[in-house]
Amino acid sequence: MEFLQYLSPSTQFVLFSALKIFAVFGVVMTAVAYAVLVERKVSAWIQNRVGPNRTAPFFINYLPVIGPFLVRLGIFQPMADGLKFLLKEDFTPNYVRKVYFWIAPAITVIPALMTVAVIPFGSTLGTEKMVIADLNVGILYTFGIVSLGVYGIVLAGYGSNSKYPFLGSIRSSAQMISYEIPMGMSVIPIFLVAGSLNLGDIIRYQAEHGWMILKQPVAFVIFLIAAFAETNRLPFDLPESESELVGGYHTEYSSMKLALFFLGEYANMIASSAMMVTLFCGGWTLPFVTALSTPSSSILIGLLHIGVFFAKMALFMILFIWVRWMLPRFRYDQLMDIGWRRFIPAALINIVVTALVVAFLHD
């Protein structure tokens, strides 16, 4: 590691940023693949089924006990799924609007992955901050990018040139715009309390003053439910709603293009989970353990911080998945009603009350 000393600061910046991007990208992709597995497994278990338990690569025969156990858990299923998506026939119906049909999956995935850039997924590793871009307007960046995600779905519905995808995309654009507002409003009290838009600062604040979820439970509930709506997960998966719209916006898609939509959905879930961990659950910190609530000095503790962060994130992911198999889909008018008539007023009141409290306490 000595040679790093001789590099200029900007070169180091580029080098470490690239490293972090690759690492985060790899981790997110893997997490997406295994989130699908967890989804399948959890759904199976909730429904008294077994779930995927067959995929076994050739080398598994050499592992005596652990091998069959891993196979039963379906650990290798994501590889088979990925391979299948790659090898399936990529069918483009001849009536679609080709350009939009092709770029829509990409537009869905890119914002989902870009959101992860500002998440501080650890304290420091050596001297390097464990965040790709330490923006002082981090949360606004996230909202900006997330709001672009809707284009993928809208264009998929438009490009498919078919009625069910179109209905799905119309629903989704309305739904996502509606829920961005309460979501954005729900986080304002956080910044009022923490006094910064920088996500690192917010974690630091929580390490010192306790988790935000305790101080802002209303904001947390609104954010959580809005996150479900933003990621098109049940009970708000009206853009897909298999029972009425066949498959919604991705009805006409197949093969890798379809896979990209799923990738986008799960990447969004991961990003939302990460945001909730950061904003409400203390990020990489753990209360009552001093070593884990202050920026690390050693590599080991740094890695532990990352582990804590991912563990919290995984819990939220499981919540996302669990809710999907627990609740039925909302009706569209109910969805809109909750968004506009419940959450927006609630978030507004929350802002006002928090602002008053903060103002009086400061005085």
Place this chain on the structure above:
Amino acid sequence: MPQFTDILFFGLAGLVLLFGFLTVANPFSRNPVTSAMFLVLTIVSLAGLYVLLHAFFLAAVQVLVYAGAVMVLFLFVIMLLDLKEEEHRRLKSGILAVGSLAVVAFVGILLATLLKAKPAASAVAGRLVEGDTAKLGTLLFENWLLPFEILSVLLLVAMVGVILLTKKDLK
């Protein structure tokens, strides 16, 4: 790295112009959805320019509000209205003349302003270095509170007007 930012600036500025042109006069497609999409690209490129100016807040808000919300509603409306490809309109000489006049006038005013502007005019931007939201807030709510409030009242009036216009049966 001044050269690098310069390259970025000219690249982004070029993109803004290109996408802007494609928004209004796309030689390849007369599809309104395509125009809207190029407008989104224009807005995103513009946000890139803001980032170059270190106005991160503005950049984020630009993307969030215009690209993320306003343009989605535009698309929504275009799709719901089921607009077909625009028909080729014949340009009438009168309209063409008025249009050209407007362009010339606008460019003229712009050039005049730019020529008059002194480098020191970017002092405000200098104060907002690193896109500090706190400073922006102070500026907005202390120096220009009245215009800000007037603007918000104006928007409220517009909203009320829209509700009045769309309401079918008024008592």
Place this chain on the structure above:
Amino acid sequence: MSTKVVARAPLTFYERTYLPTILSGLKVTAKHFTDTVFRGKTVTMEYPEERWVVPEGYRGAPYLVKDQEGAIKCVSCQLCEFVCPPKAIRITPPGADGAPADRTNAEKMPKEFEINMLRCIFCGMCQEVCPEEAIFLQKDYSLTGESRAEMIFDKAKLLKLGGTHGGVQKWKHKLEGAKAQEVFPV
């Protein structure tokens, strides 16, 4: 019949928070989850290892059967072909100079008998209609093939799969009856 309109009770505030439904949902899913994971209560049948017990009266694939003497029972009357709703059965009759039947006294036997198992809907009409008790729905439940052509079962395959099914052997009885009589004076 008169209709009675039952007024729907208004939701209480507690109910309108959706919390009770969410909690009861959580209870149900959590119970099933723990049942599956910790008590191993699953409804899944892991197919190649565990086999399904075919219930009585199950309608599987129709196959041709032979009688106890190994003769083909089908006489190519084509009633099954006629009655088959999806037109899955295709019989080629022997024609005037076809091979003689391998069963005494009944002069006719199908030259070719094909069932397209991809078309077959396993309704059992062929079995119902067969006057010779020559076709029976068996208990097969996993008919698979790698090509469409493979799923068109010909006479040899149907007979092989069908096996033996005894019966009254009416043609044999006819012949025995004829033999028992005096020689016919033509």
Place this chain on the structure above:
Amino acid sequence: MSAPAIPAPAPAAPAPPPVETLTVKVNGKTLQVPKTHPDWQGKPQPTTMLQAARCGGVDIPHYCYHDKLPIAGNCRMCLVEFGTLMMDPATRKPILNEDGTPKISKSVLPYEPGTPRGAISCATPISPGMEIYADSPATKQMRESVLESLLINHPLDCTICDQAGECKLQEYSVEHGQAGSHFVEAKVHKPKAVDLGPRIVLDDERCILCTRCIRFTKDIAGDDALGIVNRGSYNTISAFQTGKFDNNYTLNTVDLCPVGALTSKDFRFKMRVWFLKETKSLCTGCGTGCNITVGSREGIIHRYEPRENDAVNGPWMCDTGRLNYKWIGRPDRLTEVRVNGQKVTWATAVKDIGSRLIRASSGSVALIASARQTTEELFLLKSLATRLGAVTDSVPREGEADHLLVNADRNPNTNGTRLTGIAFTEAGMQLPLIAAGIEAGTIRTLIVFGEDVTKHGIGPELLAKLEMLVVSDILPNATTAVATHLLPGASHAEKRGTFISVKGRLQKLTKAVESPGDARAEWEFLHELVHDVTGRNGFTSIEGLFNLMARETPAFAGLEWANIGDKGVDVKI
């Protein structure tokens, strides 16, 4: 054949003479029934009860009775209970009831007055005031008993019987029979699959001894070949006199046989009759123009059957015509359009022929049509020839006539060639002229439809001299082998159109099966060619084409396709 001809629909036909009628009651319904009906020879005979019931729309089941055969009255199936007017022996006047209706005496057994006595309705003439009880309980019981008796020795092997599906025994068992039988003894087993003649297989067990076949062979075909031998339960049909049953009308006995005793060797075990699509068509074996029903399944013709038309063939047809269908499904049928040996599309070939014909000088074209083509095709060819100034002719085909149906003229449409003007008086007169023209080089283009001209004086060496040889045919032959333009045609079972029999009966063909490959009905491409060459309206439907022809040809004046009907109309020849 001496069946009365159905009068052609003529607008000014005189009103038919008044028919003498009798009043009878069938199933309680009073009917006016003609006093006489034509018998099998067409002579008027007193109306029978069966015919009277038929006039009232009541079908009395019967096996041995057949309209066109002498009455035998041996199957007893048509037994009915009936009653006659009770007559005062002194005054010979009907005795009346108190309410004024005549008294009816039901027929009863003479020694057992309580038991109704049936009469065979096929042979009992009606008398005035007679009442026929075609569905009384007594009649029903008689039918049940007769059927049970007929089925005593029946083998019940419908599964392997070719008659199944059109078997009167099956039909009546369902309609009039009962499910069980009182007969418990062993059945009499008779010979099965007896080789009765070259085209007939006999299954004696199934025979109900109605003797329809015997009567037909003796009285209609004039070949007293069949009879019943042995006694009692051992009665069997046999070709007892000559030992062979091979006249040209044997297969009619298969149609006549109400059960599956007589079956056709040709159709034996070939297809169950309920699969056959029945299409009304014509036999093209000779000039008689017998009406037939084509039985086909999925594009394969399985049999011809005669279709009753008293104006032409009655209910019969000859064996030669009946078995003359196998060439239609031959694998060597012409299926490709070829120009100079290259496979091309119809559009290309027809365009090419048309453009060449337009350039041909008047008199340089000759056209040989076939009297096996439909009248519409001959008409199209004639209009082509007229435009080109071409010599036209057709090929005569003669054979031996017989006493019943077979005509000496073996062409089905000789009158069509005459009436359309392809051949005027004597077919084949122009053939030597055409040969000479080709020899001399004046005829440079020859159009041949459906004939092998190498067998009719225009040899391959002459054909080689031609600039263009357009040949349309169904099967390959020496002429099609040297054609520059080869157009695969359709057989009569694959197209629509009309034929005119030697007696001037214009009758319709209906399409039964699809043509193989690219083969097309000749009129379908001829109308395009005629349009290309003459510029006249090419009708894309056979109806339009026929009506155009009828307007332009004096012999067909006033005819329209829609008015021809299934049995045809007479035209002036």
